[in-house]
Amino acid sequence: MKKLKLLLVLLVVPFFCLSQTKIGGYxxxxxxEPISYANVIFKGSREGTxxxxxxxxxxxxxxxxxxxIVSFLGYKTIEVPLEKKVNFNLTFYLEE
Known part of the structure; x- marks a missing residue:
């Protein structure tokens, strides 16, 4: 039984370690007002959404x-430091 638990832990842990930075929000x-189709990109990378x-x-x-980096046409681009590597409660405000 102990071997089975150890094996399960060893199989599950790598999946949690795959993504090092996860962010989400608005x-x-x-x-x-929500801004549809705004760009959200990690600074210095080509990774974005x-x-x-x-x-x-x-x-x-x-x-x-x-x-x-958060940007959208007609709004000022902002750069925001990430305090945590996993944060799903972010809200970014863009000025016109």
């Missing part, structure tokens, strides 16, 4: 990143 205007119709995004990478 991109909003300063008027609290766009927000959905509700301004929501999710982005993960196997590398550790410490800054994210």
């Amino acid at each position: 991109v909003l205007s300063t008027n609290n 766009i927000t959905n119709e509700n301004g929501k995004f999710y982005l993960e990478s196997q590398k550790k990143w410490d800054t994210v």
Whole structure:
């Protein structure tokens, strides 16, 4: 039984270690309106995503990143340092 538990742990742990940086949340205007199709990119990489119709995004990478860039046409681009490597409660506000 102990061997089975150990084997299970050894098989499951690598899956949690694959992604080093995971972020998610919303991109909003300063008027609290969602910004659809805004760009969210890890600074210094080509890894990124766009927000959905509700301004929501999710982005993960196997590398550790410490800054994210958020941009959209007609709004000021922002660079935000990431305090945690896993954070799903981010909200970014873009100014026109």
